[in-house]
Amino acid sequence: MLATTNAVLLDQQEITEISAQLGTNSLMGLSLAKMISDTQTYMAAPIEVPGHGEAGGYEHNRHKQNYQYINQAGRLFLITGDEQYAKFTAEILTEYADKYLGFGFHIQRNTNPPGRLFHQILNEHVWLLYSSLGYSCIKHWLNDEQRQHIESKLFQPMLNMFTVKYGHDFDRIHNHGLWAVAAVAICGLAIDKPEYVEMSVHGLKGDDVSGGFLAQISQLFAPSGYYMEGPYYHRYAIRPLCLFAEVLHRHRPSLNIFEYKDQVIGKTIKALLATAYPNGVFPALNDASLSMGIKDQGVVVAVSLAYKHYGHDDKLLGMANIQQQVWIHGCGSALSQGFEKSTNTSLPHWPSVELNEGPNGDRGAQGFIRLQSQDGDVSQLVMNYGQHGMGHGHFDTLGISFFNRGQEVLKEYGFGRWVNVEPKFGGRYLDENKSYARQTIAHNAVAVDQGCQNDFDVETADAKHGVPHFFENQTKDLQAVSAFADNFYPGVDQQRSLLLINDDALDAPLLLDVFRINSEEEHSYDYALQYQGQIIRCNSDYQMHGELLPMGSDFGYQHLWNVAQGKAANNSLVSWLQGNSYYSWISASEANDELFFTRVGANDPQYNLRSETSLILRRQAKSTVFANVLETHGYFNEAVEASTNARGKVTEVKVIASNEIGTVIQILGENIHFTVMLSNQRNISADTQHSIETNQQTYCWQGSLALEKNRG
Amino acid sequence: MLATTNAVLLDQQEITEISAQLGTNSLMGLSLAKMISDTQTYMAAPIEVPGHGEAGGYEHNRHKQNYQYINQAGRLFLITGDEQYAKFTAEILTEYADKYLGFGFHIQRNTNPPGRLFHQILNEHVWLLYSSLGYSCIKHWLNDEQRQHIESKLFQPMLNMFTVKYGHDFDRIHNHGLWAVAAVAICGLAIDKPEYVEMSVHGLKGDDVSGGFLAQISQLFAPSGYYMEGPYYHRYAIRPLCLFAEVLHRHRPSLNIFEYKDQVIGKTIKALLATAYPNGVFPALNDASLSMGIKDQGVVVAVSLAYKHYGHDDKLLGMANIQQQVWIHGCGSALSQGFEKSTNTSLPHWPSVELNEGPNGDRGAQGFIRLQSQDGDVSQLVMNYGQHGMGHGHFDTLGISFFNRGQEVLKEYGFGRWVNVEPKFGGRYLDENKSYARQTIAHNAVAVDQGCQNDFDVETADAKHGVPHFFENQTKDLQAVSAFADNFYPGVDQQRSLLLINDDALDAPLLLDVFRINSEEEHSYDYALQYQGQIIRCNSDYQMHGELLPMGSDFGYQHLWNVAQGKAANNSLVSWLQGNSYYSWISASEANDELFFTRVGANDPQYNLRSETSLILRRQAKSTVFANVLETHGYFNEAVEASTNARGKVTEVKVIASNEIGTVIQILGENIHFTVMLSNQRNISADTQHSIETNQQTYCWQGSLALEKNRG
Numbered sequence A, B: 001m002l003a004t005t006n007a008v009l010l011d012q013q014e015i016t017e018i019s020a021q022l023g024t025n026s027l028m029g030l031s032l033a034k035m036i037s038d039t040q041t042y043m044a045a046p047i048e049v050p051g052h053g054e055a056g057g058y059e060h061n062r063h064k065q066n067y068q069y070i071n072q073a074g075r076l077f078l079i080t081g082d083e084q085y086a087k088f089t090a091e092i093l094t095e096y097a098d099k100y101l102g103f104g105f106h107i108q109r110n111t112n113p114p115g116r117l118f119h120q121i122l123n124e125h126v127w128l129l130y131s132s133l134g135y136s137c138i139k140h141w142l143n144d145e146q147r148q149h150i151e152s153k154l155f156q157p158m159l160n161m162f163t164v165k166y167g168h169d170f171d172r173i174h175n176h177g178l179w180a181v182a183a184v185a186i187c188g189l190a191i192d193k194p195e196y197v198e199m200s201v202h203g204l205k206g207d208d209v210s211g212g213f214l215a216q217i218s219q220l221f222a223p224s225g226y227y228m229e230g231p232y233y234h235r236y237a238i239r240p241l242c243l244f245a246e247v248l249h250r251h252r253p254s255l256n257i258f259e260y261k262d263q264v265i266g267k268t269i270k271a272l273l274a275t276a277y278p279n280g281v282f283p284a285l286n287d288a289s290l291s292m293g294i295k296d297q298g299v300v301v302a303v304s305l306a307y308k309h310y311g312h313d314d315k316l317l318g319m320a321n322i323q324q325q326v327w328i329h330g331c332g333s334a335l336s337q338g339f340e341k342s343t344n345t346s347l348p349h350w351p352s353v354e355l356n357e358g359p360n361g362d363r364g365a366q367g368f369i370r371l372q373s374q375d376g377d378v379s380q381l382v383m384n385y386g387q388h389g390m391g392h393g394h395f396d397t398l399g400i401s402f403f404n405r406g407q408e409v410l411k412e413y414g415f416g417r418w419v420n421v422e423p424k425f426g427g428r429y430l431d432e433n434k435s436y437a438r439q440t441i442a443h444n445a446v447a448v449d450q451g452c453q454n455d456f457d458v459e460t461a462d463a464k465h466g467v468p469h470f471f472e473n474q475t476k477d478l479q480a481v482s483a484f485a486d487n488f489y490p491g492v493d494q495q496r497s498l499l500l501i502n503d504d505a506l507d508a509p510l511l512l513d514v515f516r517i518n519s520e521e522e523h524s525y526d527y528a529l530q531y532q533g534q535i536i537r538c539n540s541d542y543q544m545h546g547e548l549l550p551m552g553s554d555f556g557y558q559h560l561w562n563v564a565q566g567k568a569a570n571n572s573l574v575s576w577l578q579g580n581s582y583y584s585w586i587s588a589s590e591a592n593d594e595l596f597f598t599r600v601g602a603n604d605p606q607y608n609l610r611s612e613t614s615l616i617l618r619r620q621a622k623s624t625v626f627a628n629v630l631e632t633h634g635y636f637n638e639a640v641e642a643s644t645n646a647r648g649k650v651t652e653v654k655v656i657a658s659n660e661i662g663t664v665i666q667i668l669g670e671n672i673h674f675t676v677m678l679s680n681q682r683n684i685s686a687d688t689q690h691s692i693e694t695n696q697q698t699y700c701w702q703g704s705l706a707l708e709k710n711r712g
Helices: A012-019 A027-046 A058-080 A083-104 A119-143 A144-165 A176-188 A194-202 A211-217 A229-249 A257-275 A299-309 A314-323 A332-340 A431-435 A456-461 B013-018 B025-044 B058-080 B081-102 B119-140 B146-166 B175-190 B196-200 B212-219 B231-250 B257-274 B297-310 B316-323 B330-341 B431-437 B458-462
Strands: A355-356 A365-372 A378-385 A400-404 A407-410 A445-449 A467-472 A478-489 A494-502 A511-517 A525-531 A532-537 A543-549 A560-567 A573-576 A581-587 A594-599 A613-621 A623-633 A635-639 A642-644 A649-658 A662-669 A672-679 A689-694 A697-702 A705-709 B352-355 B364-373 B378-385 B401-404 B407-410 B447-450 B465-471 B480-487 B493-499 B512-517 B523-529 B532-537 B543-550 B560-567 B573-577 B581-587 B594-598 B613-621 B625-634 B635-637 B643-644 B650-658 B662-667 B672-679 B689-694 B697-702 B705-709
Touching: A012 A058, A012 A332, A027 A058, A027 A083, A027 A332, A027 B643, A058 A332, A058 B025, A058 B480, A058 B643, A058 B662, A083 A119, A083 A144, A083 B573, A119 A144, A119 A176, A119 A229, A144 A543, A144 B058, A176 A229, A194 A229, A211 A229, A211 A573, A229 A257, A229 A299, A257 A314, A257 A355, A257 A365, A299 A314, A299 B672, A314 A332, A355 B081, A365 A467, A365 A478, A365 A494, A378 A478, A378 A494, A378 B297, A400 B613, A407 A623, A478 A560, A478 A705, A494 A672, A494 A705, A511 A672, A525 B643, A573 B257, A573 B573, A581 A635, A594 B493, A613 A623, A623 A649, A623 A662, A642 B058, A649 A689, A649 A697, A649 B058, A662 A689, A662 A697, A662 B146, A662 B662, A672 A697, A689 B447, B013 B058, B013 B330, B025 B081, B025 B330, B058 B081, B058 B697, B081 B119, B081 B146, B119 B146, B119 B231, B146 B175, B175 B196, B175 B231, B175 B407, B175 B625, B196 B212, B196 B231, B212 B231, B212 B257, B231 B257, B231 B297, B231 B431, B257 B297, B257 B316, B257 B352, B297 B316, B297 B330, B330 B512, B330 B635, B352 B465, B364 B465, B364 B480, B378 B480, B378 B493, B407 B625, B493 B672, B493 B705, B512 B662, B512 B672, B523 B625, B581 B635, B613 B625, B625 B650, B625 B662, B635 B705, B650 B697, B662 B689, B672 B689, B672 B697, B697 B705
Parallel strands: none
Antiparallel strands: A355 A365, A365 A378, A378 A400, A400 A407, A445 A525, A467 A478, A478 A494, A494 A511, A511 A623, A525 A613, A532 A573, A543 A560, A543 B543, A560 A594, A573 A581, A581 A623, A594 A613, A635 A642, A649 A662, A662 A672, A672 A705, A689 A697, B352 B364, B364 B378, B378 B401, B401 B407, B447 B523, B465 B480, B480 B493, B493 B512, B512 B625, B523 B613, B532 B573, B543 B560, B560 B594, B573 B581, B581 B625, B594 B613, B635 B643, B650 B662, B662 B672, B672 B705, B689 B697
């Protein structure tokens, strides 16, 4: 037996610190208790190492659970000193070593090469990473023969497969590549083969450009730290990134990895965290699940690591409060201690932030606007005016989502996928992801001529990006963002400006949405809002159809039932009830605008889509402005039969003027008289003067926008 | 000033006991903290006594809040000794006394006479009850003039209105009547007019039969304690019932009210509690909200009172655990102390219970079947085979609902009403309550010839009731219920038998549903299940319609979109995902059965209905048996991307035989081979022998049913 532990990620002092929290109510103590109970349950069942299985199927899940518990049991052996954990880890690794080379390779089914355990080596990378970590925790407890068996029959063949057989795929600049290099390096450390660390850090060519961890973290993120595939894929990439960075911090201290490239690691962690809604769930930008959030394992690791290596931050404690756990590691100890000491661990309130996109930060941005109401609730608006996001991109530039009172109000549909639900095409992406979820009309955006941005062509879309106009986050009663999207439809330029406004007359921040379109040709514009809940009130004279037909035949419209339609009223209003809150949408609709109520579900023979609802305001025009507010108001609680302010306060939205200089909007209601002036000129500065005359009135303002209350 | 308090419901010892809990974490301490913070928030706003308003509107809500805080502030004055509470209570009562007689009467809008504050005196009764209680807490703190003003200008006129002007409506045998007598008696005590107590207890005629509290509690409940309008209305009646009973206990001890009529009060409280789902929410029998549960104020009072006066019961502590509060009263002190002492306050697991209906308990029953799985989760099945329930009754005799894993799986639609949502017809019952929610097809039942039971005629329905057949609740792996409904459709007799079966091969209790129909004429039978969630798998060759039409033109069918239909497969299977759980329905379908998928929403121009889904299996037959199982299986968690056992174990359900003696069913699947024998003979005993021969096999059993596992 070896004398002491040489666990890749834990030293003796950390182990002692963590052990001291066993049985306490600190976040570390709670995390340990959960891990112990969870691991005990798993260990109570017989060890099972199955053969191949379908993606998402029983065998697939079993292999996933196995690596998770190899990793957990290994750590628990060091922390508790209880040999049952070492015994379990040794037995299961031995059984894998007995069987691994006997498993043939899966049949290749997608672009990712197949492994011996999983249908794609991505999963096998993850398996290797966690199993190596677990192995490194018990290695000193094994005898030479056991070590030899596991290393030669399991780990070394895996390393060969990843770096030789699939060498072409090993260290590429891609989120999957991060898993590959982290797994190979960690396994290399666990079995004392430092050459694998070198190739993982610097790439097979050793040039720090074409591959390897340093090249990956230099090239995968924008200067803002944003990851172009969006938070859902970002949180998946952040896990190997953080694990490997922590490994390098202790095993290659000369790299000074946490300072590397102007702290790119810290920056990208904070960028990811800054996208989250106030409840910790990530907006489903691009292909994404609706429920992925900061409780994900990778983000738990990232928050602990950021706290340890980039210093105290109340917002991180707020996130730990949502997570109710820490990484069971020295970094997690630091966070747990910080949490114990702090008196301010309320929910995190991140400031509004604009995250630029592209290698140089000049390919648009993602805007995250937040405003807090008097009762403390945070409203968050998200607008996409960045890049398309490659194969996982949605055609939704200038699309928005909106969250408050604990729920998403203007919804992202997310991906068309039932992840890991085996009977749903093995849990993989479904056809409806393309035919509906990625289409423009599935978003809170404007679809032109019932089509899709860039004609649903990924290459065209990847070549374009949105153009930031202004971003105002300096005052606590007004935050704003504006951006352009030129020629996403041929000959059509779009500009969307969004404001969140606090006022004593209102229960919550008012969302003003001014969607301006310029075109020399007449088009049909569909301004769509993905609402959810029960329609309470509508002032338009619509007809509910006696028979339902799809809204169209392509670009997602084939999946929308046309439930009701009618001529939109002047200042058309639709109110709905979602959860405990009322929402009212009031639009400066024009004569001949038509209002549609839709429901997802047409042409979906396998029930692959969720039955969701939208409003569409349709207008035939050349250049035009859609000006709308969304008011959050009142309270409803069915269980106690309480309802207040079910009608809201805003009654009218008017477009006073709109031209190349600016747009002037009026919002009227009970004790509400707002005039909003927005710049439409490109490349303005804070000093740029704007002046618009209309109806013997002159509206002048400086800089991006002005809000006047109670102007006559 | 008077020397000491003569609060109607609190004596000095109780006040001392309650005060001692201020600032503690006991249930009483938590309840006090919440009441104080809540009352302080309300008192911080200016006092406002508005005039008339719409049902559910602002003024209506304000009057409701006012009585609530008069009551709370009065009690808090006694408990905390802080005069700010007395001052607030005095001021607001004085302002009501200033204005009350100046308010005219509302215009009468429904069968309930109008008050001066509210559109119906029911609300005004509640107002008087709570305001009198609050007044009695501060009366000794007021001077003579204040007392005189409040009593002569407010309370006495209210008493006159209720007992003279609306005397004909005062003490009737009805749940509203309970509020009337409780309010009048409590006010009588508060202002020292004992004559009002007498008339409230014994009725205006003093005969204890035609009216008054004693007559009400003798006549309103079945011997089982069940209230025919269902738990939703029961929990509303239980509040004045308990408050008045507690008042009588201390002010008319000679009545010995808690022993009255063989403990009718205790019995009806326990009957109400025994209907609740494991999460504390009441099944929405008849017109009811889907979210009303044991956290309702009335039930909080009832649980505390039952614990004090009918003794310790672990199930009551389990309910208090869900409530996380107690009645702030001596009864609540007792419960809070019991809770502190107990080591077993897990969620309550009520035994299966059959609650008979009708004054003599011979008008059918409501069946509540519960079975616990190995992981502790309780599955609950509810079947209605009792009375119709008068004006709030639904036409759903033999209808069922089913709950497990924290959610209702086979759903009750509940009422067609957005309670207190003012823009939805003042929060009152909507037309769609009749046109959809009360119809047979809206339930988990069989609709015949696309019609409704008893042709939707209340008088016909009230004259009938279901007939209990057997109820088996003795073993922990099998519970069962069976009942008949004869002639609810002309010439059609129905029998429904339901079993919950535990087995090691299954994740959770299996629900077997055997719905047997006898008729000499051919009919079209629609076996309907109200499911909720995402369809995962279906083995029938259905077509999703390219255009949607309503399922019919009357009896609720006009509100159902026909989304998809097809010939049902042999052993047709439909799986869906609801929340974190999978459900599979496997049916012994017959050749030519047709399967429909529906969605609520057609012919609902105001969006008054919720968009819910159902499966319908349609069969043309004379006599027939629908035999089905519902398997609960697997686990799904999108946030952590986990899915297990998405396919379930049962593959086949067969009707081996069915005649006047019994029905024999086989259930087959992975490690599952069950044979179930059910009695169809009426008036059986535990000794009755049954024997059926079919295909050279003989099936013999004694008593109501037999279950054999692994019979060849």
